Amino acid sequence: MDSGRVFRQNLRRPMPTAPKRILRRVVPAFTIQTLQENITVQPLPRPDASLKRSPKLATKFRRFYTCGDFPIATVFDTRGIKVAWKVEIEELNYHNHLPKFFEGLCETVHPYKFLAQQGIHDMLQNGGPKILPVIPQLIVPIKNALNTRNPEIVCATLKVIQSLVMSADMVGKALVPYYRQILPIFNVFKNINVNLGDGIDYTQMNHENVGDLVQETLEILERYGGEDAFINIKNMVPTYESCILN
Template structure:
């Protein structure tokens, strides 16, 4: 007997002794008596999408030295040392680039992008509102990665963005169609730890809770049309104002 014959696997048999046949659902073979219909493939809605191997534009500009920032250590941990006053920065140029860095998951890019965004939102004031259209694509890109840490970071940024300046919440309403679909997918993504301690909740990394907080902030600061637009994209959302 040759090695090829020995390595050849015998087909699995059914109870009747006939070879077992696997077939895709609704195919011609699936109607055969000895056919086992395969389950449908998973949609992959929750599967993480990898970041492009080239990284983000934020990483490129950071490595090129385009940002007026440096890493500073103090007793409370790491923070950004800005080489210029934040209020004097060109927000149309820098803020979208820092938002682009929200997709990063490695140090120091992730730290500088997240901390830089919060620093600029804290000191931006009236400079933030005109830049809103430029922020939507980076926000959507970060959420679409479906990475737990990236989504949680972006949700915290959205909460800060809504309250960062006058009319910012209302300016976001036309962009709910780009932002909210991913939130609708992960809205019920809550960890049930039973009697255990959910340390993620202490660190504000429970995605379902963060999404609920963001939706409520959108409704509170989005004006009269906010709720109906949220409800259209997230049907299970219940108003925190009307109730």
């Protein structure tokens, strides 16, 4: 019996010539730890240009609203929440207020998101000739909102760009020199369309399909941007085809 037990125990023992199992540590790439022995370098993440980038927790718009810099308030009626202006919109200083509202394009939290977007809509609808001189001040907030790569923010910003272009004369042409700053992100989302097969794409019903909005916005920029619009769009978005020439 003892000899049988010893024989079975010996079977469980590793062979004398078997190599010892070495536990390898996983270390991040491009660190000094990669020079050590018995390590495995952690693979780098795959690049994704459409990856979300979190906006700042407190935008300038939120700070301005908290400090009471905006002559607006929220009111409720039978139709829901809406913006109430404490002064006539035509009397507002657009150089002061419109860029601040555009800073709120990065907002995704209620009620700041609603106030920013509704405030922009009201000011663009009633601004007329006051809008054109403010265009240079709006480029940085638009660029910052697009650079978040958040589809919710990008869709809202594209709709605002469309309204801005059609809000007053010469605004479309005034935006042409700034294509180099605002159009690069269009390449990221231009071909992103949801394909659900036989399912229902509710983003199309709600006009929130980012790929379709990019195409619509480019077409509006071309139509209202004058004769130099298409060549400048083509330089920044090579896959775009003219809606006028074709």
